[in-house]
Amino acid sequence: MDRMFNKKMESMPKKQLREVQLKRLKETVKRVYDSVPFYQKKLKALDVTPDDIKTLDDVQKLPLTTKDDLRENMPFGLLSTSLDNCIELHASSGTTGIPITACYTREDIDVWSEVMARCLSMSGLTNKDVFQNPIPYGTFTGAFGFHYGAQKVGALVIPSGKGQSERQLKLMDYYNTTFISGVASYVVRLGQVAKEIGMDPAKLKVKNGLFGAEMFSPGLKKRIMDTWEMDVHDIYGLTEMCGPGVSTDCDQHDGLHLWEDHFLVEIIDPITLEPVEIEEEGEMVITTLSKTGMPILRYRTRDITKLYDQETCECGRTHVKHSTIKGRSDDMIIVRGTNMYPGQIESALMKNPSVGGNWQMKLYTENDIDHVKVEVESKQQLSQIETDELERSLQIDIKNVIVFTPQVEVLPPNTIIQEGLKAKRVIDNRKKE
Ligand SMILES: [Zn+2]
Numbered sequence: 001m002d003r004m005f006n007k008k009m010e011s012m013p014k015k016q017l018r019e020v021q022l023k024r025l026k027e028t029v030k031r032v033y034d035s036v037p038f039y040q041k042k043l044k045a046l047d048v049t050p051d052d053i054k055t056l057d058d059v060q061k062l063p064l065t066t067k068d069d070l071r072e073n074m075p076f077g078l079l080s081t082s083l084d085n086c087i088e089l090h091a092s093s094g095t096t097g098i099p100i101t102a103c104y105t106r107e108d109i110d111v112w113s114e115v116m117a118r119c120l121s122m123s124g125l126t127n128k129d130v131f132q133n134p135i136p137y138g139t140f141t142g143a144f145g146f147h148y149g150a151q152k153v154g155a156l157v158i159p160s161g162k163g164q165s166e167r168q169l170k171l172m173d174y175y176n177t178t179f180i181s182g183v184a185s186y187v188v189r190l191g192q193v194a195k196e197i198g199m200d201p202a203k204l205k206v207k208n209g210l211f212g213a214e215m216f217s218p219g220l221k222k223r224i225m226d227t228w229e230m231d232v233h234d235i236y237g238l239t240e241m242c243g244p245g246v247s248t249d250c251d252q253h254d255g256l257h258l259w260e261d262h263f264l265v266e267i268i269d270p271i272t273l274e275p276v277e278i279e280e281e282g283e284m285v286i287t288t289l290s291k292t293g294m295p296i297l298r299y300r301t302r303d304i305t306k307l308y309d310q311e312t313c314e315c316g317r318t319h320v321k322h323s324t325i326k327g328r329s330d331d332m333i334i335v336r337g338t339n340m341y342p343g344q345i346e347s348a349l350m351k352n353p354s355v356g357g358n359w360q361m362k363l364y365t366e367n368d369i370d371h372v373k374v375e376v377e378s379k380q381q382l383s384q385i386e387t388d389e390l391e392r393s394l395q396i397d398i399k400n401v402i403v404f405t406p407q408v409e410v411l412p413p414n415t416i417i418q419e420g421l422k423a424k425r426v427i428d429n430r431k432k433e
Contacts, residue, residue, distance in 0.1 A: 003251075005121035005153065006114065009261055010317050017318060018056060020261050024289035026053050029062065032295055035080040038073050039063075039297060059264060059287060064273065064298045067100065070240065075101040078294050086293050091139045092239040102141075102239050105293040109148065112242045115259050116149025119248035122257070122315075123210040123233035125179050127154030130205075132177040134186065136162035141243025142212075146181045149245065155179065165193040172204050179208045184216035184224065185423035188357030191227040192414055202229040210235050212244050217343055218253075218324065219350025223357055234324060240299050241286055247322060255308050255321030262290045265320065266298070267307055278309045284322065302328045304341070333426065335363065335370045340402050342425040348397045349376055354390050358416040360424065361406075365431040372406040374398060377413050 004010045012020070030050040032039035042063040043049070052061055076083060086103040104112065125131065131150040135143040137159060150157045160171050168190060171177065180187070187209060194201045206228055212235035221232050236256055237244035246263055247256035258265055267282040268275055276282040284301045308321040327341030334340075342361065349355050356377035364371055378390065387410045394408045418424065 003121050003124065004316070005118040010118060010319065012318055014311065014318050017260055021264055021289060022056055025056065025059060025264060025287065026050065028287065028289055028295050029053050029297070031080050032297060036078055038069070038078055056264070059266065059298065060275065062287070062297045064285065064300055065296050066300050070100050071098045074098050076103065079103055080295055081105060081292055090141045090144070090239060090243060100239050103293045108242070108291055108293045111262060111290050112145060112245055113148035113152045115242065115245035115262060116145050117152040118259065119235050119245055120149045120153055120210060122248050122250050124208045124231060125150060125153050125155055129155040129179045130158065130175055130177045131155040131179045131181070132158045132160050132168070132172060134160050134168045134180065134182045141237070141239050145237070145243040145245050165190050166197060169194050169197070169199055172206060173199070176205045178205050180206055181210050184211040184220055185357070185418060187211060187224050188220070189418070191224070191357070201227050206230050209233070210248065212236060217347040217350055219347050220357060223350060236325060238301060240296055241288060246286070250313060250315040250317060252314050255323055257313065257317050257319045257321055260319045262288070264289055265307065265322070267305070278307055281306045281326065304328065331426070333363065335372055335402070336404060338403050344401045345374060345398060346425070348401050349394065351397065352390070352394060354379055355394070356413050358418065360416055361426055363426070363428045363430050370430055372402070373409065374406050375409045375411055375416060377411050377416055379413065381412055382410065
């Protein structure tokens with residue numbers, strides 16, 4: 001029962017937690033019904049009023065909200081308060097369309113800091129830590145969420161910001177950084193750069209890391225743990241909810257606790273939109289329970305996961321756990337009639353100790369047949385014979401996951417260059433019908 005930032009709330013008996021949720025759900029529905037034309041229209045079309053929310057299951061009477069719904073109302077159409085009451089905005093990248101802009105009131109920033117403080121404390125952060133934040137400070141939510149949360153815990157924050165791997169490593173060494181944040185693939189890169197400049201990441205004082213913003217498999221997590229000799233936790237979140245801070249895994253490293261006093265989670269079948277059974281996989285749908293700037297009802301995250309059927313975790317927390325995100329329903333790839341997620345390929349690769357952290361897969365069409373080519377870096381320079389052997393063994397491991405045999409090319413360390421904040425794992429050059 002240690003490391004809880006807000007012990008009362010984090011270990012609150014389920015029954016009491018449900019009461020908090022129901023009260024806040026009612027308030028949220030009333031708020032959007034009274035002040036957001038988009039939801040007024042949707043609720044009226046379904047003939048639902050705030051009085052119809054009597055139990056938590058009544059959430060299913062509410063309309064789902066999609067990313068397209070948000071886009072159509074950007075930037076300020078979904079606010080439930082006047083812009084005068086908002087003090088900060090953040091936006092998603094918008095690489096696939098209009099960026100999703102979220103406006104925060106002062107209360108929203110307080111809640112965000114609180115949930116981030118809980119996630120960071122759960123990962124081991126204390127006021128004795130030197131916390132380095134190698135995430136671009138900008139309209140992205142990442143850097144600010146970590147920054148606010150770490151300050152709330154009382155750690156010393158180094159806002160080291162974007163990139164420049166060598167500089168990040170030198171700052172770690174100079175300030176005796178003990179805790180780092182960021183994106184998993186970037187930390188893998190930092191580990192490689194360290195070795196190139198003759199620095200052993202394990203010899204630095206960094207003992208903890210909390211990483212998010214992209215799916216990463218338990219295998220990649222273990223890889224980072226071994227290189228840096230640090231404990232690694234996984235954080236989940238999205239701009240539409242607050243940014244990072246929705247959930248994190250505790251020291252059990254078996255599922256992420258989602259803060260149920262601020263978020264009401266459901267898992268639905270992405271096709272039928274019906275709720276699935278507990279412990280069954282589906283798309284995560286979240287309703288904000290405390291947002292006052294831009295509350296959202298039943299947001300379809302597109303992220304595939306499942307909830308754990310567990311009263312209380314070994315760590316003492318009562319908030320529900322979900323599994324590591326398996327992938328986004330949008331990311332599901334169908335090749336030769338087989339469904340697969342990039343995460344499954346990554347898991348297969350990371351089981352092999354000769355594999356480095358970077359990989360990508362290319363899909364292409366040849367003679368009207370879809371092909372998959374997986375490129376992966378080796379951990380160390382290999383001879384031609386070793387390379388051939390590794391390629392063959394990875395082919396078999398991946399075939400076990402995706403049923404047919406892919407092409408595998410093993411490349412020397414540091415040859416797959418990732419641009420941008422998040423690693424791009426899939427390059428789809430297939431001919432579309
Ligand atoms: Zn736990």
